[in-house]
Amino acid sequence: MTLLALFALFVVLLLLGVPIAIALALASVGLLAATTDFTLYMISQRMFSALDSSALVAIPGFVIAGAIMAHGGISSRLVTALRAWVGHLPGGLAIVTVASCTIFAAMSGSSPATAAAVGGTLIPAMVANGYDKRYAMGVVAASGTLGILSPPSITFVLIGITANESIGRLFIAGVLPGLFMAGVLAAVAIVIARMKGYRSDTRTGTRERWRATRQALPGLLLPVIVLGTIYGGIATPTEAAILSVFYALAIALFVYRELTWRTLREIMRDAAGVTSMIFLIIPAAMTFAMYLTSEQVPQRIAQWVVDQQLGVAGFWIVAMAMFFIMGTFLDAVAIVLITIPILVPIVRALDINMVHFAVATVVNMELAMITPPVGLNLFVVSGVSHAPLGDAVRGVAPFLVAMIVGLIVIVLFPALSLTLTSSIR
Amino acid sequence: GNGASAGAAGGPIVVKFTHVAADFTPKGQAARKFAELLQARSGGRIEVRVYPSGQLFGDKDEVEALQANNVQFIAPSIGKLISFDPRFQIGDMPFLFADNAAENRFWRSATGRELLRSLEPKGILGLSTWPNGMRQLMNSRRPVRTPADARGLKIRIPSGGVLVDTLQAFGAGASVIPFTDTYTALQQGVVDGTMATFDNIENEKYAEVLRYLSVTNMNSLSYGVLTNTTFWDGLAPDLRQVVTDAMTEATALAEKLSRELDERSMAALKARIAVTELTPAERQQFVDASRPVWATYEPIVGDDLFAAAQAANQPGPVD
Amino acid sequence: MQEDRRGPWTARYAAFEDIASGLCLAAGMTLILYGVVMRYVFSTPLYWVDEISTYLTVWGALLGWSVAERDRRHIRVTLLFDRLPPPVRRATALVASLVSAGFCFFLAYMAWVLETRYVTSGQRTLNTQSPLWIVYSVVPLAALMLGGRYAAESLDLLRGGATQDPDAPAPDAAVSS
Ligand code: NA
Ligand code: NA
Numbered sequence: 001m002t003l004l005a006l007f008a009l010f011v012v013l014l015l016l017g018v019p020i021a022i023a024l025a026l027a028s029v030g031l032l033a034a035t036t037d038f039t040l041y042m043i044s045q046r047m048f049s050a051l052d053s054s055a056l057v058a059i060p061g062f063v064i065a066g067a068i069m070a071h072g073g074i075s076s077r078l079v080t081a082l083r084a085w086v087g088h089l090p091g092g093l094a095i096v097t098v099a100s101c102t103i104f105a106a107m108s109g110s111s112p113a114t115a116a117a118v119g120g121t122l123i124p125a126m127v128a129n130g131y132d133k134r135y136a137m138g139v140v141a142a143s144g145t146l147g148i149l150s151p152p153s154i155t156f157v158l159i160g161i162t163a164n165e166s167i168g169r170l171f172i173a174g175v176l177p178g179l180f181m182a183g184v185l186a187a188v189a190i191v192i193a194r195m196k197g198y199r200s201d202t203r204t205g206t207r208e209r210w211r212a213t214r215q216a217l218p219g220l221l222l223p224v225i226v227l228g229t230i231y232g233g234i235a236t237p238t239e240a241a242i243l244s245v246f247y248a249l250a251i252a253l254f255v256y257r258e259l260t261w262r263t264l265r266e267i268m269r270d271a272a273g274v275t276s277m278i279f280l281i282i283p284a285a286m287t288f289a290m291y292l293t294s295e296q297v298p299q300r301i302a303q304w305v306v307d308q309q310l311g312v313a314g315f316w317i318v319a320m321a322m323f324f325i326m327g328t329f330l331d332a333v334a335i336v337l338i339t340i341p342i343l344v345p346i347v348r349a350l351d352i353n354m355v356h357f358a359v360a361t362v363v364n365m366e367l368a369m370i371t372p373p374v375g376l377n378l379f380v381v382s383g384v385s386h387a388p389l390g391d392a393v394r395g396v397a398p399f400l401v402a403m404i405v406g407l408i409v410i411v412l413f414p415a416l417s418l419t420l421t422s423s424i425r
Numbered sequence: 426g427n428g429a430s431a432g433a434a435g436g437p438i439v440v441k442f443t444h445v446a447a448d449f450t451p452k453g454q455a456a457r458k459f460a461e462l463l464q465a466r467s468g469g470r471i472e473v474r475v476y477p478s479g480q481l482f483g484d485k486d487e488v489e490a491l492q493a494n495n496v497q498f499i500a501p502s503i504g505k506l507i508s509f510d511p512r513f514q515i516g517d518m519p520f521l522f523a524d525n526a527a528e529n530r531f532w533r534s535a536t537g538r539e540l541l542r543s544l545e546p547k548g549i550l551g552l553s554t555w556p557n558g559m560r561q562l563m564n565s566r567r568p569v570r571t572p573a574d575a576r577g578l579k580i581r582i583p584s585g586g587v588l589v590d591t592l593q594a595f596g597a598g599a600s601v602i603p604f605t606d607t608y609t610a611l612q613q614g615v616v617d618g619t620m621a622t623f624d625n626i627e628n629e630k631y632a633e634v635l636r637y638l639s640v641t642n643m644n645s646l647s648y649g650v651l652t653n654t655t656f657w658d659g660l661a662p663d664l665r666q667v668v669t670d671a672m673t674e675a676t677a678l679a680e681k682l683s684r685e686l687d688e689r690s691m692a693a694l695k696a697r698i699a700v701t702e703l704t705p706a707e708r709q710q711f712v713d714a715s716r717p718v719w720a721t722y723e724p725i726v727g728d729d730l731f732a733a734a735q736a737a738n739q740p741g742p743v744d
Numbered sequence: 745m746q747e748d749r750r751g752p753w754t755a756r757y758a759a760f761e762d763i764a765s766g767l768c769l770a771a772g773m774t775l776i777l778y779g780v781v782m783r784y785v786f787s788t789p790l791y792w793v794d795e796i797s798t799y800l801t802v803w804g805a806l807l808g809w810s811v812a813e814r815d816r817r818h819i820r821v822t823l824l825f826d827r828l829p830p831p832v833r834r835a836t837a838l839v840a841s842l843v844s845a846g847f848c849f850f851l852a853y854m855a856w857v858l859e860t861r862y863v864t865s866g867q868r869t870l871n872t873q874s875p876l877w878i879v880y881s882v883v884p885l886a887a888l889m890l891g892g893r894y895a896a897e898s899l900d901l902l903r904g905g906a907t908q909d910p911d912a913p914a915p916d917a918a919v920s921s
Contacts, residue, residue: 014820015821015823015825016825016839017822017824017825017836017840019813020818021819022843022847039493041493042858044857044880048879048883051805052799053485057801060801061773151609152608157608158605160630161630166633168633229780230609231613235780238776239779268770269811274817276809277817279805280809281819293476293480337478338480341448341478388820388822390821390822489861508870547865582791585792585871585872586870586871598789599791601791602794
């Protein structure tokens with residue numbers, strides 16, 4: 001009864017226009033106060049310690065790099081070059097977006113960081129090229145989720161540890177499904193773009209294309225340099241995000257010379273705005289997750305799934321549905337830590353390949369990033385493009401449907417996940 | 426909220442046990458054993474909920490959660506207690522404890538018990554210590570037999586303090602890299618290696634990305650099983666006895682599982698990567714090189730603790 | 745540049761918010777760069793960089809809570825709000841601002857209680873042995889600053905200021921450009 005009343009309160013607060021983060025935190029505090037004997041002052045501790053993780057620093061890193069690129073003349077040159085090459089093709093820029101997210105996914109272990117890295121530049125680019133802003137946000141939010149499916153991936157690391165499965169094998173297993181999902185997203189992007197006629201009217205000449213490319217070269221090299229620092233053993237993925245900030249800063253200051261102290265302050269304010277929005281939602285969502293975990297709600301649901309004594313097919317369907325529903329409001333890390341240990345025995349008992357199951361779980365956690373009310377990638381794209389959440393949700397909807405279909409394919413065809421792993425001990 | 430209160434209808438006392446290890450590890454199994462025993466022997470008066478893998482509280486907040494009585498049992502590495510008192514660095518001292526059992530004997534000695542009791546004014550009561558093991562040195566570059574081999578290696582550590590000074594004494598560098606980034610950092614060579622117990626090597630899959638393991642037994646890592654004083658004081662005396670007895674059995678299980686894991690893990694690692702076992706002379710070089718670290722920390726940790734630690738190296742009944 | 749009708753103080757305060765959060769974020773990033781350079785170029789890894797840089801970044805993000813509100817960045821559901829008649833909108837906005845202010849001040853109080861606990865226990869961080877009450881002092885401050893923004897919004901609505909489109913910048917958002 002109390003639970004229901006407080007859930008109703010949460011919905012009312014949301015509809016009144018209370019920020020999602022505050023509504024979520026208030027509902028959690030209400031639930032903790034009304035239904036448990038939780039010592040309340042620890043809420044403040046929880047909200048800070050939820051952020052006290054250097055892996056999260058990649059998010060502000062890519063957000064600030066994006067702001068510098070936008071204000072420092074890097075993005076505009078990239079956009080000019082990209083439009084020159086693919087602007088006339090229907091959905092050309094959307095393909096570039098999916099490809100960029102696939103590349104950035106290889107640098108980031110986190111999906112919101114991937115969306116932040118690409119969104120700041122390519123959403124404005126698509127809008128400038130005549131794309132609907134909602135669609136542009138949807139493409140970025142959806143393809144940003146690839147961050148956790150390809151290595152490195154914090155989600156795979158946690159599954160490897162909680163399920164006692166080789167992390168290296170999981171990393172490799174994610175590669176083909178990652179490329180497959182990128183292909184699915186690109187296909188949907190092209191179909192919609194063709195239907196809506198997203199393209200610029202003029203085709204640019206070859207000389208103009210190369211001129212624009214030369215001018216944009218420093219910006220085009222950013223992913224190359226950041227990838228180089230990770231795979232060359234220079235920096236962790238988190239540090240690489242920060243290196244991208246200084247690379248962008250150096251280009252803006254010394255190559256394009258478009259930065260002033262005044263724009264620097266604008267950049268930091270812009271970046272602080274997006275970062276802080278996300279860094280209020282994360283602790284609020286973690287507080288909510290703490291309440292649910294503490295009351296063992298996800299544990300009991302997972303245990304219920306185990307207790308149904310389902311067959312292989314039934315288990316797959318129920319488990320994937322459970323992940324999807326939990327993913328609407330819970331963070332991927334929380335879901336993995338809580339449910340995987342409970343599900344592992346049944347996965348093994350049903351003779352389901354744990355690596356295959358882990359890949360399907362991670363694809364499901366990708367969906368969690370783009371389902372409301374708590375979908376970090378939706379918040380990132382809505383934040384970097386300063387647009388209402390509703391627009392991001394509507395924009396991502398077709399991609400969400402496509403990704404669900406992609407998930408079903410990945411579940412039905414284990415080979416997609418397992419082919420490459422046979423090369424690993 | 427005072428936590429752990431009895432249900433309104435006189436239901437069982439619900440207590441929470443959180444830890445950061447996976448459920449299948451020795452610590453995870455010991456925690457479950459403790460919960461089962463407590464539940465059964467209290468005749469259902471106590472219900473224990475175990476939260477493994479840092480689901481509910483993690484390294485950054487479990488001690489505070491215990492102090493606030495939002496959780497009633499936690500089992501962090503004892504070294505984490507240096508956030509209250511630098512003397513808890515004793516376990517990290519290089520080559521002080523002969524083995525992990527010696528550290529556990531130390532914590533059960535009068536000196537060790539007194540140190541744990543110093544946390545009682547802060548709401549923390551030490552119930553037992555569980556083994557994790559001795560820290561070994563792993564890397565991706567070369568076999569390490571002497572401090573000279575370790576020179577120039579960049580080693581990942583979980584947090585600063587004694588480990589930094591120890592590695593620097595060998596001419597190696599220490600880098601704090603967060604848990605979630607460690608696997609990738611080792612794989613790509615951002616750092617050359619890590620220090621870990623067999624338990625951690627197994628769980629965090631370091632053998633997948635590192636090639637060399639030196640059995641240095643450099644320092645000892647134990648978990649302190651801690652409870653909240655308010656909760657403890659509020660327990661009926663007979664229930665306290667049930668808790669104590671259950672803890673004794675869980676500790677025995679933890680020790681057995683940990684010993685088995687160390688043996689099994691060593692054998693499994695030998696089949697996969699290059700395992701270097703040091704000769705006494707080689708090990709002595711490490712001991713000699715790290716002596717200055719003792720000197721640095723003796724004023725902080727105290728001579729009495731060093732003496733008690735060395736006394737605990739002799740097997741036998743504690744005082 | 746939009747003229748601020750409430751005088752230079754609000755602009756100065758806004759500048760303080762921007763600079764406080766911006767400096768912390770910039771310092772955190774710079775420290776991470778320094779750590780990478782020391783480790784890779786000079787083979788001298790620094791054990792304290794991870795902890796301090798993370799704290800600086802979190803401080804910057806928390807101090808930015810109010811910057812984000814000033815720019816109307818905290819994400820809201822505008823589904824219903826957009827369809828309301830203007831007078832109802834005003835009342836709704838007022839309730840939302842008051843509820844938000846209330847939560848922030850509650851959070852600030854909770855954080856204050858935590859601070860007193862940390863001062864008493866003398867607890868320190870694991871890496872650099874920094875007092876935790878200093879590390880956590882940003883929480884009550886950030887909560888107060890964000891609560892202050894919501895309180896100001898509430899006052900503005902009570903005084904008859906225009907109802908915001910929930911996604912439009914607040915009146916004193918534009919201190920520059
Ligand atoms: Na990735
Ligand atoms: Na979601």
